[in-house]
Amino acid sequence: xxxxxxxxxxxxxxxxxxxxxxxxxxxxxxxxxxxxxxxxxxxxxxxxxxxxxxxxxxxxxxxxxxxxxxxxxxxxxxxxxxxxxxxxxxxxxxxxxxxxxxxxxxxxxxxxxxxxxxxxxxxxxxxxxxxxxxxxxxxxxxxxxxxxxxxxxxxx
Amino acid sequence: xxxxxxxxxxxxxxxxxxxxxxxxxxxxxxxxxxxxxxxxxxxxxxxxxxxxxxxxxxxxxxxxxxxxxxxxxxxxxxxxxxxxxxxxxxxxxxxxxxxxxxxxxxxxxxxxxxxxxxxxxxxxxxxxxxxxxxxxxxxxxxxxxxxxxxxxxxxxxxxxxxxxxxxxxxxxxxxxxxxxxxxxxxxxxxxxxxxxxxxxxxxxxxxxxxxxxxxxxxxxxxxxxxxxxxxxxxxxxxxxxxxxxxxxxxxxxxxxxxxxxxxxxxxxxxxxxxxxxxxxxxxxxxxxxxxxxxxxxxxxxxxxxxxxxxxxxxxxxxxxxxxxxxxxxxxxxxxxxxxxxxxxxxxxxxxxxxxxxxxxxxxxxxxxxxxxxxxxxxxxxxxxxxxxxxxxxxxxxxxxxxxxxxxxx
Numbered sequence: 001x002x003x004x005x006x007x008x009x010x011x012x013x014x015x016x017x018x019x020x021x022x023x024x025x026x027x028x029x030x031x032x033x034x035x036x037x038x039x040x041x042x043x044x045x046x047x048x049x050x051x052x053x054x055x056x057x058x059x060x061x062x063x064x065x066x067x068x069x070x071x072x073x074x075x076x077x078x079x080x081x082x083x084x085x086x087x088x089x090x091x092x093x094x095x096x097x098x099x100x101x102x103x104x105x106x107x108x109x110x111x112x113x114x115x116x117x118x119x120x121x122x123x124x125x126x127x128x129x130x131x132x133x134x135x136x137x138x139x140x141x142x143x144x145x146x147x148x149x150x151x152x153x154x155x156x
Numbered sequence: 157x158x159x160x161x162x163x164x165x166x167x168x169x170x171x172x173x174x175x176x177x178x179x180x181x182x183x184x185x186x187x188x189x190x191x192x193x194x195x196x197x198x199x200x201x202x203x204x205x206x207x208x209x210x211x212x213x214x215x216x217x218x219x220x221x222x223x224x225x226x227x228x229x230x231x232x233x234x235x236x237x238x239x240x241x242x243x244x245x246x247x248x249x250x251x252x253x254x255x256x257x258x259x260x261x262x263x264x265x266x267x268x269x270x271x272x273x274x275x276x277x278x279x280x281x282x283x284x285x286x287x288x289x290x291x292x293x294x295x296x297x298x299x300x301x302x303x304x305x306x307x308x309x310x311x312x313x314x315x316x317x318x319x320x321x322x323x324x325x326x327x328x329x330x331x332x333x334x335x336x337x338x339x340x341x342x343x344x345x346x347x348x349x350x351x352x353x354x355x356x357x358x359x360x361x362x363x364x365x366x367x368x369x370x371x372x373x374x375x376x377x378x379x380x381x382x383x384x385x386x387x388x389x390x391x392x393x394x395x396x397x398x399x400x401x402x403x404x405x406x407x408x409x410x411x412x413x414x415x416x417x418x419x420x421x422x423x424x425x426x427x428x429x430x431x432x433x434x435x436x437x438x439x440x441x442x443x444x445x446x447x448x449x450x451x452x453x454x455x456x457x458x459x460x461x462x463x464x465x466x467x468x469x470x471x472x473x474x475x476x477x478x479x480x481x482x483x484x485x486x487x488x489x490x491x492x493x494x495x496x497x498x499x500x501x502x503x504x505x506x507x508x509x510x511x512x513x514x515x516x517x518x519x520x521x522x523x524x525x526x527x528x529x530x531x532x533x534x535x536x537x538x539x540x541x542x543x544x545x546x547x548x549x550x551x552x553x554x555x556x557x558x559x560x561x562x563x564x565x
Contacts, residue, residue: 082424106405
């Protein structure tokens, strides 16, 4: 398994881990395809996170620009050992990520939810609309800089 | 333990419809030009949607050709709220997500915090959690069985008798939990590190009595339902979900196991005390409404067996591995990222936690994503409904047993 992933990403076999590995955005779809054909066919979840800009300070040794992170979790349904595989993709502001709907039908609503709440765009998604919030909502509520008391239009 | 649908004398059963995958993005202009289509709006305030869920149905005669689901009417922003609360304050909030099985919700979220903070739960704490989770699973599946019959409705005497029986049995379990934690629904009895309330003297004995009463009634329910020709006619070969589609949609749990996805995190990725138990997982291959019902019945029997076994030898020792959470900010996690999934009554209930990090606080999550099994279950709607009659839509929705509180969060 790890031997097949390493050449795809161009890294050492020892550096492949099944949790928390960061993958370039253009390898995201290829990695998901490889995992699906290797038996990781159970789609678990997609998690988008917004990271605000951090200036260099005593607590933050390296300045961090504003960016997004999309983590994907897949599972291999093996009797006796349900292995999971999770990887992360770092995105700049406005950068899209490939949608996995063509591989996993269940990615449809999950990606719509993350687009709705966090504001990450999924390229090649067949039906990218808001899922939870009303269609005319402004902003993406789960961003870190979206205050809870942001004024909004009353419910339709 | 492979199960198969019991053969019912006098019922020949319907011919199995070929498994095809409907197109959820069907463009109606491509459909027959002279067809007289009707758009029917089901919900959001419809009693059969188990909460507030809206489905837009496109009908050709009485046959559904397209179904579009619209969740979000119960969206309360739980994930946003969790970013503003300390770790010990989150437990009572997640209780309200899956309000049919709150005990498993609060255990799942606390397991994620424990994994990130590196806190170990003592054996007695884990044992009690296992016991409570299994009893909660019985209560949750009873509700699923009862509401499913209510959805099928008139054919079996309104379905109300099974509904009432299920609620009567569940009430005994709620009484047990009330004795333990003081609350009927939203227990708040798990905390980071273990349990807040210890079981009292004689509680196990009462639990065994209650479980024995329920166990003795299960065959009666089974006879009432799965041997009833009308019930079989409404459920067998209706809403067939193939194994491939179940995997793609991310369905473990009773729905996936009714379609042949042989995965159960209690057996395959043991947490709590499940590695000390022999969990037998019922799996069926039919994938229709009836299989989903029968898998739930088999799981109730299995959970009762496990819970009785757990009542036997509760180990001695402490129940919490961390300092008592008296102040709101006693739990601190500097940085960390974990995904923890547990087997809820509806499938894999997961929590993805990003703690601390630049810009975050050590006392609050930076991001907490809840992976609700019901949201994945409802994604079946565009695939299962097309090709069926309108009356079957309600039965299929009932067999998925969604809880809208965790779908919308």
